[in-house]
Amino acid sequence: MNRSVIVSFLIVAAVPTLLLCAEPSAFGAGDLSSPEPYGLTSNEKVILETKDKLKKVAQKSNSQASQLDSLRERIDGLQSIVESISRNTHNNKINLNKLKEEEDLGFSNATEYQTRLSGSIEQKGQKIEELKANILELSKLLDEINTQYVTKDEYNTLVKSVNDFKDLVAKELKSGKKVKSSASKKSSAELYNLAKKNYDKKYYTKAIQNYEELIKRKYKPAYAHYMIGEMNYKRKNYANAISYFKKSSLLYSKASYMPTLMLHTAISMDKTGDNAHAKSFYKAIIAKYPNSKEASEAKRRLK
Numbered sequence: 001m002n003r004s005v006i007v008s009f010l011i012v013a014a015v016p017t018l019l020l021c022a023e024p025s026a027f028g029a030g031d032l033s034s035p036e037p038y039g040l041t042s043n044e045k046v047i048l049e050t051k052d053k054l055k056k057v058a059q060k061s062n063s064q065a066s067q068l069d070s071l072r073e074r075i076d077g078l079q080s081i082v083e084s085i086s087r088n089t090h091n092n093k094i095n096l097n098k099l100k101e102e103e104d105l106g107f108s109n110a111t112e113y114q115t116r117l118s119g120s121i122e123q124k125g126q127k128i129e130e131l132k133a134n135i136l137e138l139s140k141l142l143d144e145i146n147t148q149y150v151t152k153d154e155y156n157t158l159v160k161s162v163n164d165f166k167d168l169v170a171k172e173l174k175s176g177k178k179v180k181s182s183a184s185k186k187s188s189a190e191l192y193n194l195a196k197k198n199y200d201k202k203y204y205t206k207a208i209q210n211y212e213e214l215i216k217r218k219y220k221p222a223y224a225h226y227m228i229g230e231m232n233y234k235r236k237n238y239a240n241a242i243s244y245f246k247k248s249s250l251l252y253s254k255a256s257y258m259p260t261l262m263l264h265t266a267i268s269m270d271k272t273g274d275n276a277h278a279k280s281f282y283k284a285i286i287a288k289y290p291n292s293k294e295a296s297e298a299k300r301r302l303k
Helices: 003-026 042-105 110-148 152-175 188-200 204-217 221-234 238-251 258-271 275-288 293-302
Strands: none
Touching: 042 110, 042 152, 188 204, 188 221, 204 221, 221 238, 221 258, 238 258, 258 275, 258 293, 275 293
């Protein structure tokens, strides 16, 4: 077997493996733990934004606390220096007064030392004024940070509010929209047919309610997720569409509607700005379903 044949065989053998790797990465939509999450629903976006804000608040709080500690230490240090200089100055003034008394009494050697002592007192007086000015500036900065400082209690209150919001969103997502009582009385097969009729008539709100009830009953859940994804896609709710397409694919990846699901997923990614994943998905469609109309559309969009 010549070398070119071996290389061709290896490429063909590797295609299924590459597809298996490509699809899960593209279907990573809605993963809030990802470093770069994409394909998020409106609720997931709010949760992610709030999570980022909390992180920034925590970082700012820690930074401010560190600054406060540093400023307090500097002010304490400066005050200690001022007190020390003040004591020395006070002692020098006492000595100066003694020298003046000695000079009045006629001691000639007191004059030179008196001059040096006066100069030292003047220098230390200037130093004290400089230090006082520095302390005043630091105190102003300390007051400014204190007004903006987020205390631990305030931060915990903010975290609690966010957690309450997340719980509320989770309950809403779990409960879903209520299905009319007449639909709940129908058998799963009857409800399945009703959902299809509502979809064909473009009664998407009713159809979504029907398919959500079918998901709760675990009756053809992969197809129900796909259909809800399709209706979100038609309504241009692309992030929601990606989320439902992902769930459908995870439940049953060999469904007959997979080419359409993958194409609409790729287009939805394009619409949400996730061009890199969309491109990899288009390529996966072409490789996996080369003779399909979806592959032709994928080629057109890649161009």
